[in-house]
Amino acid sequence: MLPVVIDAALCKKDELCVHECPLSVLTVEEKGTVPTVHPKKAGYCINCGHCMAICPTGAITLSAFDGRQATPFAKENLPEPDAVEGLIKSRRSIRKFKKKPITATEIGELIHISAYAPSGHNAQPVSWTVLDTPKKVHELGEVVVEWMQEMVRQKNPLAEKLFLAGLVNAWKKGNDVICRNAPAIAVAWAPKLGITPQADTVIATNTLELAAHARGYGTCWAGYVVLAAAYSPKVLDFLGIPEGHMAHGALFLGHPAVKYRAIPPRHEAVAEEIDGKYIFKAKPNTH
Structure with a gap:
């Protein structure tokens, strides 16, 4: 055919x-x-x-x-630049969620939108694992903490650099700094071998994040989950990620328990012309 x-x-x-x-x-x-x-x-x-x-x-x-038709769109139906800018600038990392659930079906709609994100050679290699109950998310957190404890026990340099001992201690005291008591998580993964699987996964995750924000959901990048997945076969197994694949993006999702009302400033990249090239240097964030 x-x-x-x-x-x-x-x-x-x-x-x-x-x-x-x-x-x-x-x-x-x-x-x-x-x-x-x-x-x-x-x-x-x-x-x-x-x-x-x-x-x-x-x-x-x-x-x-299967012969499906393309969906027409008109330029006048696209959001104005100010609206797109507002969506991007108003996105926040949400770390406090309402107890109201977000279903796998609702997350699946966002995943379908994320399929329109660009990928190298249009390979579209990204798959997702969704946990849509606080219980399953907490169980994932336990597996991640188990990996952290092992890293601390081995005195791995990464443990000191990322303060893993403190995170483990907070978890044991009931302070969920790993999963933020999120009602759901979506983990994006792709084959290790491919054209640009890591970039494709991150772009798809970011696309889902913006789609979620547009629908009023809150998200937060699950950095500790992705970090643990890079080292722990048990985390990969819990998430159902097959051999030869790796997670590169993950988002906690839910209904925000807080309401942000303003857009804080960001440093503007400073342009410098060098030998006919314009170098836009980001000003480092200071702590």
Whole structure:
């Protein structure tokens, strides 16, 4: 089956899809004819959908998506730049959540949105593990703390650098500084081998974070979970992450128990021109 299907009755023969395809999968045998899949490049198609997105008549479908049509959008329906800027700037890391649950179905909707995040060669390698009850999240925290205790026992330099002994002690006293008593967590993982699996996972996680914020959910990056997953097979096993894969992003999710009312300042990157290049240097955050 050919990866790209073009409806000849709808095609305007404008060759927009031919010129837009990043891997030259489409071609025209003669000017003014319907484009076809290049016989030697059919296997190159990465299902990015650029051909569908640029076609003004909806003449193109991809076999990988069972002939589903592209969803039209109008530029005037996109949010204004100020709205996008406001969404980004108003995002906060939420560490206090209401006891109101957030379901796996609701998180699944966010995961589907995150599938539209860019990935290297459109590989879309990211999978997710979702825990949607406080009990399961707490159990994950226990596994993470177990790893931390072992790191402290071994006197691993990482334990001192990250104050793991203090985190373990706080956990034992009932202060959940690991999982923040979150009602749910979504952990993103991908194969270790690939084009850009780590970057793809982080970008997908950030995309989900912004989608969650737009819907009124609160999120916080689960850094200790990702750190433990990098060293502890038991954490990977608890999360159901198969061998040869690694977690690179994780978010606690829930309904915020606090309401932020303002956007704090950030240092602006300072531009410096060096040999015809502009270097925008971020001013380090000071403690």
